[in-house]
Amino acid sequence: HAAKQLSLPIQVYHASLESRAVQRLSLAADLRRAIESAELEVYFQPKVTLAGRRVIGVECLARWEHPTHGHVPPTEFVAVAERTGQLGRLTELVLHEGLRRCRDWIDAGRPLAVAVNISPRTLMDAAFPARVGELLREHDVPAHLLTLEITEDGMVGETERPLPALRKLEEMGVRLAVDDFGTGYSSLSYLRSLPVHEVKIDQSFVQGMATDPGDLAIVRAVVDLARHFGLTAVAEGVESELTLSLLEEVGCDVGQGYLFSRPLPHERFEAWLAAQTEPDPVPVGVLGHGG
Numbered sequence: 001h002a003a004k005q006l007s008l009p010i011q012v013y014h015a016s017l018e019s020r021a022v023q024r025l026s027l028a029a030d031l032r033r034a035i036e037s038a039e040l041e042v043y044f045q046p047k048v049t050l051a052g053r054r055v056i057g058v059e060c061l062a063r064w065e066h067p068t069h070g071h072v073p074p075t076e077f078v079a080v081a082e083r084t085g086q087l088g089r090l091t092e093l094v095l096h097e098g099l100r101r102c103r104d105w106i107d108a109g110r111p112l113a114v115a116v117n118i119s120p121r122t123l124m125d126a127a128f129p130a131r132v133g134e135l136l137r138e139h140d141v142p143a144h145l146l147t148l149e150i151t152e153d154g155m156v157g158e159t160e161r162p163l164p165a166l167r168k169l170e171e172m173g174v175r176l177a178v179d180d181f182g183t184g185y186s187s188l189s190y191l192r193s194l195p196v197h198e199v200k201i202d203q204s205f206v207q208g209m210a211t212d213p214g215d216l217a218i219v220r221a222v223v224d225l226a227r228h229f230g231l232t233a234v235a236e237g238v239e240s241e242l243t244l245s246l247l248e249e250v251g252c253d254v255g256q257g258y259l260f261s262r263p264l265p266h267e268r269f270e271a272w273l274a275a276q277t278e279p280d281p282v283p284v285g286v287l288g289h290g291g
């Protein structure tokens with residue numbers, strides 16, 4: 001152990017910094033183990049159409065319950081994975097799990113689309129699109145049922161480096177979503193030039209729209225923009241009925257948030273799904289009486 005630590009280019013200035021560095025080191029080793037075992041899990045959160053209240057897909061979210069540190073937020077362990085060369089394996093794990101469930105839903109006669117979050121760095125890997133193709137074939141899932149969610153900064157990048165991968169994925173028929181839309185630094189015009197199919201409005205605007213007219217205006221503008229370019233508008237972080245009715249009013253297509261369901265482990269998600277009563281077709285007799 002000591003030898004390993006000595007060879008690391010970390011300068012230790014005082015005790016708290018040292019403990020953080022050591023903790024990070026052990027997290028990296030633990031993450032390797034967690035990815036190989038069942039410790040790292042994938043949770044599912046439904047995406048629901050606002051007009052018909054139909055569950056059309058799920059977002060796959062990685063969860064890590066560390067045996068001693070407890071819950072480690074995904075933003076944290078994704079960063080550890082990036083720093084320690086484990087991002088590829090983490091992404092594969094989530095893709096595998098999502099596509100496997102997707103196949104099961106197709107077989108059960110209730111196809112749901114699966115969305116997986118992709119780190120900007122993954123798009124820089126020229127081999128990534130082909131790997132996605134292999135996984136789709138392996139699980140026998142049509143490409144249009146897979147959505148990759150990427151933040152706007154990740155799509156645009158500092159250069160145009162992500163573009164070839166995005167174009168290749170689009171050619172394959174994979175859907176692409178801009179995640180956390182509105183929080184990046186890019187201009188709106190890129191929505192027109194990038195191969196994008198879905199815009200996920202960041203939850204900060206969605207949660208603010210009931211009380212802040214500025215947030216409401218932003219959500220309305222993004223929904224209009226999405227409609228104009230033929231993209232699906234998705235609201236993240238829908239927590240209240242009031243927010244839901246405002247989203248319906250502005251014509252947002254799809255919602256996702258605690259109001260519908262928290263992200264759930266697979267078994268509990270299946271139970272939640274089974275308990276959903278999709279809107280029944282209008283009975284013929286009722287239609288006849290309208291006049």
Ligand code: C2E
Pocket residue numbers: 045060061062073074075078090091094117118119149179180203236237238239256257258259263
């Ligand atoms: P994201 O892709 O924007 O995911 C949405 C986040 O909002 C999730 O947090 C979800 O649990 C949370 N959320 C959903 N509905 C609500 C709501 O109604 N209210 C509130 N307050 N929050 C809600 P989570 O799971 O902690 O993930 C955080 C971020 O970590 C994700 O943001 C995504 O960027 C990243 N992430 C998660 N899993 C993966 C993964 O497998 N790979 C990569 N690269 N990133 C991941």
Ligand code: MG
Pocket residue numbers: 059117149179
């Ligand atoms: Mg996402």
Ligand code: MG
Pocket residue numbers: 179180200202236
């Ligand atoms: Mg998001």
Ligand code: MG
Pocket residue numbers: 180203
């Ligand atoms: Mg987010």
